[in-house]
Amino acid sequence: MRRRLVAGNWKMNGSVAAVRDWCATVVQAAAEAPVDIALFPPYPLLAQAMQSLAGTNVQFGAQDVSMHASGAYTGEVSAAMLIEAGCRQVLVGHSERRSYHGETDEQVAAKFAVALDAGLVPVLCIGETLAQREGGETDAVVGRQLRAVLERVGGDGLAKGVIAYEPVWAIGTGRTASPMQAQAVHENIRGILRDANATMAGSMRILYGGSVNGDNAAQLFEMPDIDGALVGGASLNAREFLRIVRTA
Numbered sequence: 001m002r003r004r005l006v007a008g009n010w011k012m013n014g015s016v017a018a019v020r021d022w023c024a025t026v027v028q029a030a031a032e033a034p035v036d037i038a039l040f041p042p043y044p045l046l047a048q049a050m051q052s053l054a055g056t057n058v059q060f061g062a063q064d065v066s067m068h069a070s071g072a073y074t075g076e077v078s079a080a081m082l083i084e085a086g087c088r089q090v091l092v093g094h095s096e097r098r099s100y101h102g103e104t105d106e107q108v109a110a111k112f113a114v115a116l117d118a119g120l121v122p123v124l125c126i127g128e129t130l131a132q133r134e135g136g137e138t139d140a141v142v143g144r145q146l147r148a149v150l151e152r153v154g155g156d157g158l159a160k161g162v163i164a165y166e167p168v169w170a171i172g173t174g175r176t177a178s179p180m181q182a183q184a185v186h187e188n189i190r191g192i193l194r195d196a197n198a199t200m201a202g203s204m205r206i207l208y209g210g211s212v213n214g215d216n217a218a219q220l221f222e223m224p225d226i227d228g229a230l231v232g233g234a235s236l237n238a239r240e241f242l243r244i245v246r247t248a
């Protein structure tokens with residue numbers, strides 16, 4: 001039985017006060033929730049997350065990590081710094097990083113590897129664009145993104161992370177993949193994991209992300225290979241986020 005994970009990605013939104021308020025609402029409700037909960041705020045808000053979430057069962061992490069350990073990389077933040085900031089998890093390969101910042105599969109795999117080495121749980125985001133879906137390339141694209149990480153860290157390394165399937169056309173668009181569409185891709189992902197390592201395939205969590213909200217979460221969570229959600233827009237509102245948590 002895989003324990004579900006519901007994670008909020010705030011992207012470049014929020015403030016210190018917003019983190020404080022969000023945590024005050026979520027922490028209470030989370031105390032008895034039989035699911036894992038995580039928050040991914042922007043870097044400057046991690047200190048407040050550390051303060052507000054200390055001693056609670058809500059984890060937090062960053063939205064990106066440098067593939068370098070240290071040095072002349074202006075604007076970058078290393079995995080060791082994230083650990084010092086209290087992070088337990090980190091997103092890698094979010095589609096907004098891949099498309100706006102040109103991150104390649106190899107760079108994402110390198111980030112996954114440095115996160116693992118530092119003791120962070122990397123949440124690997126993968127997913128196809130609308131053109132790729134319409135071109136019948138979904139499985140090939142997702143498979144390529146996943147195998148790049150598998151080749152880098154192996155099945156045992158991948159098993160220490162989490163996968164988030166996020167179709168690019170569903171992110172921030174209000175257009176969710178249907179539960180069947182999402183399940184089909186999750187099943188394909190689990191098949192790739194099974195080929196690499198059968199034990200890992202059964203235990204690894206595969207989240208769905210893309211316009212998840214309190215109204216559509218239940219149907220998505222009914223699917224056998226959907227183990228939680230990575231939530232963008234709807235996670236900014238603590239009450240809406242909690243509706244998703246309760247569904248999970």
Ligand code: PEP
Nearest residue numbers: 171172209210211232233
């Ligand atoms: C995301 O940013 O990972 C995401 C899924 O965003 P949204 O829920 O807003 O589509």
